[in-house]
Amino acid sequence: xxxxxxxxxxxxxxTVLSLLAILPLFHILFSVTVNGLPVLVKGGxxxxxxxxxxxxxxxxxxxxxxxxxxxxxxxxxxIGLPIAVVAGIYAAEYPNSAIGRLTKTLLQIMLEFPTILxxxxxxxxxxxxxxxxxxxxxxxxxxxxxxPYVAVSTEEAMxxxxxxxxxAAFSLGLTRFKVVFRVLMGMARKGVLTGILIGMAKVAxxxxxxxxxxxxxxxxxxMGIDKPIGAIPLLIYNLVQQPYKNYHQxxxxxxxxxxxxxxxxxxxxxxxxxxxxx
Amino acid sequence: xRDAFSxxxxxxxxxxxxxxxxxxxxxxxxxxxxxxxNSIQIFQKEGIEIYTTNKWIASEDPEKEFYGVLAAxxxxxxxxxxxxxxxxxxxxxxxxxxxxxAPSKLKEWFIIATDIMAGLxxxxxxIWGAFVLVPFLKDFVMYPIxxxxxxxxxxxxxxxxxYSFLSAGVLLGIMVTPFASSIIREAYxxxxxxxxxxxxxxxxxxxxxxxILLSYIKPAxxxxxxxxxxxxIGETVAVxxxxxxxxxxxxxxxxxxxxxxxxxxxxxxNAFIYEYMVSALFAAGLSLFFVGLAVNLLGMYILRRRxxx
Numbered sequence: 001x002x003x004x005x006x007x008x009x010x011x012x013x014x015t016v017l018s019l020l021a022i023l024p025l026f027h028i029l030f031s032v033t034v035n036g037l038p039v040l041v042k043g044g045x046x047x048x049x050x051x052x053x054x055x056x057x058x059x060x061x062x063x064x065x066x067x068x069x070x071x072x073x074x075x076x077x078x079i080g081l082p083i084a085v086v087a088g089i090y091a092a093e094y095p096n097s098a099i100g101r102l103t104k105t106l107l108q109i110m111l112e113f114p115t116i117l118x119x120x121x122x123x124x125x126x127x128x129x130x131x132x133x134x135x136x137x138x139x140x141x142x143x144x145x146x147x148p149y150v151a152v153s154t155e156e157a158m159x160x161x162x163x164x165x166x167x168a169a170f171s172l173g174l175t176r177f178k179v180v181f182r183v184l185m186g187m188a189r190k191g192v193l194t195g196i197l198i199g200m201a202k203v204a205x206x207x208x209x210x211x212x213x214x215x216x217x218x219x220x221x222x223m224g225i226d227k228p229i230g231a232i233p234l235l236i237y238n239l240v241q242q243p244y245k246n247y248h249q250x251x252x253x254x255x256x257x258x259x260x261x262x263x264x265x266x267x268x269x270x271x272x273x274x275x276x277x278x
Numbered sequence: 279x280r281d282a283f284s285x286x287x288x289x290x291x292x293x294x295x296x297x298x299x300x301x302x303x304x305x306x307x308x309x310x311x312x313x314x315x316n317s318i319q320i321f322q323k324e325g326i327e328i329y330t331t332n333k334w335i336a337s338e339d340p341e342k343e344f345y346g347v348l349a350a351x352x353x354x355x356x357x358x359x360x361x362x363x364x365x366x367x368x369x370x371x372x373x374x375x376x377x378x379x380a381p382s383k384l385k386e387w388f389i390i391a392t393d394i395m396a397g398l399x400x401x402x403x404x405i406w407g408a409f410v411l412v413p414f415l416k417d418f419v420m421y422p423i424x425x426x427x428x429x430x431x432x433x434x435x436x437x438x439x440x441y442s443f444l445s446a447g448v449l450l451g452i453m454v455t456p457f458a459s460s461i462i463r464e465a466y467x468x469x470x471x472x473x474x475x476x477x478x479x480x481x482x483x484x485x486x487x488x489x490i491l492l493s494y495i496k497p498a499x500x501x502x503x504x505x506x507x508x509x510x511i512g513e514t515v516a517v518x519x520x521x522x523x524x525x526x527x528x529x530x531x532x533x534x535x536x537x538x539x540x541x542x543x544x545x546x547x548n549a550f551i552y553e554y555m556v557s558a559l560f561a562a563g564l565s566l567f568f569v570g571l572a573v574n575l576l577g578m579y580i581l582r583r584r585x586x587x
Contacts, residue, residue, distance in 0.1 A: 003483050010485035014379065017371035021459065022391045024452045028398070028406045035409075086298035094292070103299045106306060109574045112505065114512025116539045117570070120546065120563050121309045124316060144305060151302070176291040198397070205399025208514035208539070212546055233401040237515050240408055248409070255405050262399055270393055 029259070036256025039249050047253060052218035052235075055244040062254045067221050068230035069261075072138050072214065073204050075225065080143030081150060081196060088154025088192075089180060095159075104155065110148040116208040118144050123212035133215020135222075135229035141209035149199035150192075157191020158184060194269055201265040205258060207233035232258045313567055316560035320345065323554060328561050334525050336552050345558035349525040351565065353443065353535035357521065358510040360447025360531070361454055365506050368451070369459035370499065373466050374488055389463075392456035400453065404516035407449040412520055415448060416440030420532050435530035441522030444531040449520055450510040458506035461581070465498030466491070501580040508573035512566065514539040538566045 040047055043059040050061020087103060094100035118141050126137040161184055169183040170176075185192070210216075215228030216238060222229065232254050239251035320328050324344070331346030376388050420437035427433045435442075469491055477487045492499070522534020523544055542559050549555040 003486075007483045007485045010488070011379065014371045014375050014488075017368055018375035018380075018388070021368040021372045021455050022388065022395065025391055025395045025398075027410070028402060031406055031410050032402060083298050083301055086295050087302050090295050090299045093295075099296070099299060103302065105578070106302060108578055109571065110302075110306065112508055112512075112570070112574045114514070114539060114566055114570050116512070116514040116542055117309070117313075117563055117567055120542060120560070121312050123546070124312050124560075125308070147302060177294075180291070201397065205401065207399075207401045207404075208543065211514075211543055233399055233515070236401050236405055237519070240405055240519055251405055252409075255402050258399055259402055262397070263394070266394065266397055267390075270390055 032252065032255050032259050035249075035252035036254075036259075039253030040256055043253060048257070051220075053246060053250065055242070056246055058246060059250055059253070062232065062235060062250065062257065064218050064221050065230040065232045065235040065254065066257065068135075068214070068217065068234075069204055069232045071135060071222060071229060072142055072210070072231055073200055075135060075139030076142035076146055076203055077196075077200060079139060080146045080199070083143075084147040084150035084199075085154050085192060085196075087147070088151035088195075089158060089185075091151065091155040092158035093180065104152075107148045107151050107155075110144075111152060114208075115145050115206060116211070119209040119212045122209070127213060127215075130226065132226075133213065133228040135214065135225040135227065138210050138214030138229060138231070139225075141213040142203040142206060145206055145209050146199040146203045149202060150195045153195025153198065154188070154192045157188035157195070160191065161187050190273075194273055197265055197269050201262055201269075204265075205233055205262055207231075207237050210234050211237075232261075310567070313560055313564045316557055317564050319557035320554055320561050323557075328558060329565065332525060332527055336555055338552075340553035343552060343554045345554065347538065347541065347558065347562045347565075349527050350536040350538045350541040350562060352527050353446075353521065354511050354537040354539070354566075356443050356535065357446040357450060357517065357537060358507050360443065361450030361510040362503055362507050364448060364451030365455040365458050366499075366503060368455045369462055369502065369506075370492065372455070372459045373463040374492070376463060377466050378484075378488070392459060395453075396456040396460065400513060400516045403449060403453055404519040407445065407516055408519040411449055412440040412445050415445055420444065424532060431529045432531050435528055435533040437532040439522065439534065441520055441534045442530075442532045443521065443535050446517045446521040446535075446537065447531075449516055450513060453513065453516065454506040454509050457509055458502040461502035461505065462495070462499055465495040469494055497580050497583070501577045504573055504580070505577040508570055508577065511537075511573070512539060512570055514543050518543045538562050 039059060043050075043061065047059060047061045048066060049063040051064055052062070053060025087107070091100050091103045091107065095104075122137050122141040122144070126140060127133055130137070165187065166179065166184065169179040174183070210231050210233070214231055214234060216234045217223070217228050217230040218235065236251045236254050236258070239247040239254070242248075324346075327346060329346070329351065330348055332348040333344050333346045335342060335344045337343050372392065376385055380388055416437050416439075420440065420442070423433050424437060428436075473491065473494065474487070477490050482490065517537050518540030521537055521540055523536055523540055524534040526533055526535045528535070542563055545555065546559050549559055
């Protein structure tokens with residue numbers, strides 16, 4: 001009898017705790033929607049395209065931050081993707097060499113590295129010498145954050161290809177370049193692409209690396225890659241800390257937009273594949 | 279002839295893709311170098327006291343400046359420990375529930391939900407934490423406990439604002455649960471079926487079986503906890519919006535405090551007008567750098583050793 005009671009208690013508590021673990025997600029989605037959607041509806045199309053309102057003066061728009069986020073993600077992909085994909089190939093092609101193993105370990109470490117440290121680093125090597133915050137610095141910081149995601153998923157996708165395909169490709173007399181980039185990369189493209197998209201979704205939502213690199217902007221859309229630029233997460237972070245009520249509303253609206261962007265990238269990927277490494 | 283031919287090809291291939299790997303190493307080493315180089319100034323001025331005192335005197339006069347980040351180190355560890363204490367039961371339960379007990383139709387959806395949680399931009403946790411979680415904890419958790427149990431040191435601080443170690447810890451706990459859970463889940467899934475058979479064949483109840491099976495994956499649980507701790511201690515924006523950002527070393531869960539990352543986020547913007555503050559913040563960052571490195575290496579080592587067994 002005692003054992004059966006224990007069993008019941010166990011089953012109930014494990015179910016309750018599991019539901020408790022994912023309950024916050026639904027509350028977050030709910031809160032962001034309830035607080036953000038009305039702002040979006042009220043602000044209309046202008047909310048997505050306009051510039052930031054003054055304190056206490058309506059909703060304005062978050063267009064500058066949206067443009068900034070897209071510019072930053074684009075630039076950081078330009079910097080980070082080639083390096084990351086090739087480094088991932090290296091780790092997959094030479095898994096038993098010292099450098100290959102070290103590369104893999106380093107990528108795993110960077111995957112979990114505090115992103116604020118990346119921002120501080122970029123500030124010191126780019127922003128201080130240049131004398132001002134810039135889109136370039138922000139993009140570099142995001143590229144450093146993005147690289148391990150892309151490299152690790154490239155490595156994993158390459159490793160999953162059965163060895164016989166490699167043999168077959170080599171037996172045709174192809175050079176290793178062609179074997180890797182024409183044959184194997186073609187086969188691994190799904191995994192690589194997934195990694196790239198996850199990396200992009202990840203950096204689109206990053207705040208900490210941008211704090212001391214992108215600098216933020218809320219009134220001018222784009223001033224060049226050597227000038228400060230805004231980003232949605234950065235805007236939210238700054239607005240939440242302001243005392244003005246309309247700024248809090250704008251922050252909720254921006255959070256809703258950011259959430260939609262993230263879910264729009266993430267959910268299709270997640271439904272297509274079985275496992276995602278975040 | 280043929281061998282030599284392909285041999286040279288192999289080398290050119292290796293040599294031409296090596297720079298990309300080297301670049302990542304270069305970035306990482308340069309980062310370490312930048313942190314060391316910028317910390318030296320404060321180490322020369324204060325020595326180890328930067329880590330062992332709780333003083334933050336910013337002054338126009340470099341003579342009077344003094345920085346000690348002990349409060350931030352304390353806050354980082356305190357809030358991350360709370361996070362892990364919360365995340366541990368939740369993530370183990372979730373892993374077991376999803377693998378063994380969830381209705382098979384819902385199983386995939388449960389996992390998708392946690393994957394979304396793991397990837398959700400942290401600033402969204404931040405805004406939710408600041409506007410929803412903190413007021414909730416303040417009114418329904420902190421004040422009721424404070425009103426009745428304030429004689430216990432853990433509950434002794436009046437939660438005037440709600441921004442506190444507890445708020446930071448709870449938010450971090452929510453954020454790292456999916457991550458810890460995915461590590462534990464993978465290990466739990468990998469337990470060979472014959473062990474399950476064996477456990478049930480001797481008449482164990484499901485509770486007893488789970489207990490035995492969990493003891494089998496103890497290393498993965500430890501690794502999950504360690505990696506979750508590492509993730510919690512490095513988190514910046516969400517924490518800085520709920521922790522209160524006050525130099526404070528207080529045993530109470532309800533007291534506001536600082537964390538290393540939120541200290542950097544808050545102070546670095548205006549640090550350049552002072553002589554030593556930049557260096558002090560880099561020294562704080564350096565400690566985070568090593569904690570991050572140590573925690574991740576340890577977690578990975580434990581996980582990898584398991585794989586080889």
